[in-house]
Amino acid sequence: MSAVSSDTKSLAARATAVIPGGVNSGQRRVPGLEGLVVTATSGSTFTDSEGHTYTDYHSAFGPPLLGHNDPDVDGAVVNASSLTGVGVTRVEIELAERLVDAVPSLEKVLLTATGSEATFHALRLARTVTGRRHVIKFQGCYHGWHDSVAMNVISPAERVGGKDPLSQGILPEVLDATIVCRFNDADDVERALAEHDVAAIILEPIPHNIGTVLPKSGFLERLRELATKHGTxxxxxxxxxxxRHGLGGYQAVAGVTPDVTTLGKAMANGWPVSALGGKAELMDLFSTTPGQPAFFAGTFNGHPATTAAALATIDKLQREPVHEHVFALGERARTGLTALYERLGVRAVVSGFGSVFVTYFLEGPVESYDDLLRNDVDFFVGYRRELMKEGSFELPLNLKRSHFSYAHTDEDVDRLLVGTEAAVTRYLEQAT
Ligand SMILES: Cc1ncc(COP(=O)(O)O)c(C=O)c1O
Known part of the structure; x- marks a missing residue:
């Protein structure tokens, strides 16, 4: 960051004195932005302790689909009771009914607090029902911090094709039990299924943890066929x-129905709630049904406040043209950025879906993670640092996607395009 005030310096120093690294998630420690202290969020913006207000396209990795501090959602939280911790509440029943109605694969659903918990339980369920050991994930997909999946996301070239754990302390047996396949390569998956006893195939239907890599036509359908054939x-x-891509998720867009689905992030517009659901015959194997084998618990599961936030979010998504609005902004940005880079003579691939957008600096096509190894990382990160000076914030970290919310406007997109041109031009001048 540029020169900062003594107040910010002292806040940053207080943070690093008592919080390891000064942040509460490794993903929030961004080179060049050490010491960034956020003091306020509102609608499409956040403000830092230096008084700079940025139009926020990072959007906390995606939750505030309606915009920060949505009054309807936050109002529902304020009016909710605190935890009961026994039996079930009316809001939990209502939320489960609404989710089952909205998402094609859900017959029954359980609530958790974070995405990692949801994917953890989904994999445990798969191992319980199949009695098998292995799981398949894809290079570039992220499913949380737990051992079976904490590997092979944004890997260096030399580790693609092997195991690339995100952490030490993972048991080698657990690492061994995860097979990493190439996204958009169903033959790779078919080989893995033939060679191993595979309990589950887990994937982001669009790998957004590396920007936006769209599934090729027929890929998700082929995975569905292979999973059914192999009892996976x-x-x-x-x-x-x-x-974010619709109340029914991307499965409703693609017309491919998985056995189990995990949800989180935008589900309650920034309040911590997540869910997993699927066929009743699978979900009934959780220990919430007496005597069933897959243990399931969590003090904060189905918390009245976050559950109420999720219900209020769904209400608003159904009541107002949220998806139309954010999809139109996404389209406007992708079209404008493509034209901008053509005009500037910059080799770029503008990708995205709906409200999500990202520009890679490489020669296309982009079909799998290995294509993204060609991305010009310095350019990707460098112009985003310059963009902050224009008042727009896209996370300056390699391959990270950007998001529109219901609080963003056409004028924001136009400012983003003008700001991007200035930022790219400055970056290129400095780089030469
Ligand atoms: C696709 C996906 N799954 C799971 C997770 C884990 O969610 P959480 O960070 O809430 O544990 C993330 C987080 O970024 C994610 O992007």
Whole structure:
């Protein structure tokens, strides 16, 4: 960051004195932005301790689909009771009914607090029902911090094709039990299924943790066929795509129905709630049904406040033209950015879906993670740092996507395009 005031310096120093690294998620520590202290969020913006207000396209990795501090959602939270911790509440029943109505694969659903918990339970369920050991994930997909999936997301070139754990401390047996396949390569999956006893295939139907890599026509359908043929549980991790790309998730857009689905992030517009659901015969194996084998618990599961936030979010998504609005903004940005880079003579691939957009600096096509190894990382990160000076914030980290919310406007997009041109031009001048 540019020179900062003594107040910000002292806040940053206080943070690093008592919080390891000064942040509460490794993903929030961004090179060049050490010491960034956020003091307020509102609608499409956030403000830092230096008094800079940015139009926020990072959007906390995606939850505030309606915009920060949506009054309807936050009002529902304020009016909710605190935890009861026994039996069930009316809001939990209502939310489960609404989710089952909205998402094609859900016959029954359980609530958790974070996306990682949802994917953890989904994999445990798959191993319980199949009695098998292995799971397949894809290079570039992220499903949370737990051992079976914390590997092979944004891997360096030399580790693609092997195991690339995100952490030490993972048991080698757990690492061994995860097979990493190439996204959009169904033959790779078919080979893995033939060679191993595979309990589950888990994927982001659009791998948004590496920007936006769209599934090729027929890929998701082929996974569905292969999973059915091999008796393997197909899990769509819709923690990002659910709600954001439609109330029914991307599965409703693609017309492919997984066995189990995980949801999170935009589900309650920034309040911590997540869910997993699927066929009743699978979900009934959780220990919430007496005597069943897949243990399931969580003090904050179905918390009245976050459950009420999710219900209020669904209400608003159904009542107002949220998806039309954010999809139109996404289209306007992608079209404008494509024209801009053509005019500037910059080799770029503008990708995205609906409200999500990202520009890679490489020669297309982009079909799998290995294509993204060609991305010009310095350009990707460098112009985003310059963009902050224009008042727009896209996370300056390689391959990270940007988001529109209901609070963003056409004018925001136009300012983003003008700001991007200035930022790219400055970056290129400095780079030469
Ligand atoms: C697709 C996907 N699944 C799961 C997770 C984990 O969610 P959480 O960070 O809430 O544990 C994430 C988080 O970014 C995600 O993007």
């Amino acid at each position: 549980i197909l899990i769509f991790d819709e923690v990002i795509t659910g709600f």
